[in-house]
Amino acid sequence: MFTLRLEGITTSDGKRILSPIAFSLEEGKSLSLVGESGSGKTTLAYAILGLLDPQLKVSGLEINLGKENISSLKEKEKRDRRGKNWVYLPQNGIAFLNPATSIRVQLGEALKKWGVKKGDFEAVEASLLRKVGFKDPYPILDKYPYELSGGMAERVVFALSLSPLAELVIADEPTNGLDPKNIDIFTELFSKHFSSSTRLIITHDIDYASLSDYILVLNKGVVMEYGPSKQVLENPKSPYTKALIEATPRHGLKGYVQIRDASPSCPFYGFCPLAKEECLKEELDKRQDKRYWRCIQR
Ligand code: SF4
Known part of the structure; x- marks a missing residue:
């Protein structure tokens, strides 16, 4: 309750x-x-x-x-x-992402908090990105937020919240x-x-x-x-x-x-x-x- x-x-x-x-x-x-x-x-x-x-x-x-x-x-x-x-999904995804680090690093920080083993990071990261609609998640992992469209950034933020x-x-x-x-x-x-x-x-x-x-x-x-x-x-x-x-x-x-x-x-x-x-x-x-x-x- x-x-x-x-x-x-x-x-x-x-x-x-x-x-x-x-x-x-x-x-x-x-x-x-x-x-x-x-x-x-x-x-x-x-x-x-x-x-x-x-x-x-x-x-x-x-x-x-x-x-x-x-x-x-x-x-x-x-x-x-x-x-x-407690998870917060902000309304402006791109502003929420750290512009200085790759999506891989930002997802890794979330996974560490969730208690995922380091050796499983890449597989879990790819699976999170697939869940939010990226058919080919691996190239996304090494991108920086400025390389994403607004819609892609929103989806990455959603992946970070899962x-x-x-x-x-x-x-x-x-x-x-x-x-x-x-x-x-x-x-x-x-x-x-x-x-x-x-x-x-x-x-x-x-x-x-x-x-x-x-x-x-x-x-x-x-x-x-x-x-x-x-x-x-x-x-x-x-x-x-x-x-x-x-x-x-x-x-x-x-x-x-x-x-x-x-x-x-x-x-x-x-x-x-x-x-x-x-x-x-x-x-x-x-x-x-x-x-x-x-x-x-x-
Ligand atoms: S002003 Fe309208 S909304 Fe406010 S109490 Fe009166 S009837 Fe209700």
């Missing part, structure tokens, strides 16, 4: 980036964090992995993975776990920049390889999010809705979730213009077509079975 509780994250000058968040996820389940750019998705991922900018002020963070409170681990222990038990010891995987906009063929390779391998890991997927694409077991919708650092993805997508409770669904390319893009002043109680108030006086006065938190939403709507 993965559980997360966070009271909030603010900048050093007091600007709130994330408001209270709490959710839990059974082992082997996936959750998509959905929201526009700047909604706090990547900040939350960095908070989980212990990679936040030290200038940010984090309050009340407790993360449990299995029986362990991983947020209380020392920095050295967190460093040992990252790349082995730790057999992964308990927690966070993928940040994993399909960004991939062509449809590589999206299929990624999606199949991601769910197969990490089938027993807790998977968090950061995406602005609500269609892609529908493949996850649960969805958590963020707007300006506030959780607008959370629940089993089928229920959230078929019967969204929050007008903000509805707006995101309607904004998918499949439904045609729609712009949401600000139609009234902002409100401190609901981050969507300035734009929401269903806003009323009650939005400023009523208790917005609603819960029903496994669902949560923040709105006057029932």
Whole structure:
């Protein structure tokens, strides 16, 4: 079981980036964090992995993975776990790779962390590259990142993440920049390889999010809705979730213009077509079975 509780994250000058968040996820389940750019998705991922900018002020963070409170681990222990038990797939693969070392060396560093014997390195490296779609992996091993196309670099980064010891995987906009063929390779391998890991997927694409077991919708650092993805997508409770669904390319893009002043109680108030006086006065938190939403709507 993965559980997360966070009271909030603010900048050093007091600007709130994330408001209270709490959710839990059974082992082997996936959750998509959905929201526009700047909604706090990547900040939350960095908070989980212990990679936040030290200038940010984090309050009340407790993360449990299995029986362990991983947020209380020392920095050295967190460093040992990252790349082995906690895997992060960044959204810009080429920037993640070290430009000064070959793919062979970078894969070798990952294998060392995973406990693979040195004599097995080349065979395992080739097998990882084959898994991510390189039919002839050996010439890739001696290349440097600048010799790869963007799509090839994304696939190499994916190969680097395929730790057999992964308990927690966070993928940040994993399909960004991939062509449809590589999206299929990624999606199949991601769910197969990490089938027993807790998977968090950061995406602005609500269609892609529908493949996850649960969805958590963020707007300006506030959780607008959370629940089993089928229920959230078929019967969204929050007008903000509805707006995101309607904004998918499949439904045609729609712009949401600000139609009234902002409100401190609901981050969507300035734009929401269903806003009323009650939005400023009523208790917005609603819960029903496994669902949560923040709105006057029932
Ligand atoms: S609380 Fe009001 S403004 Fe906010 S999403 Fe719900 S209806 Fe819209």
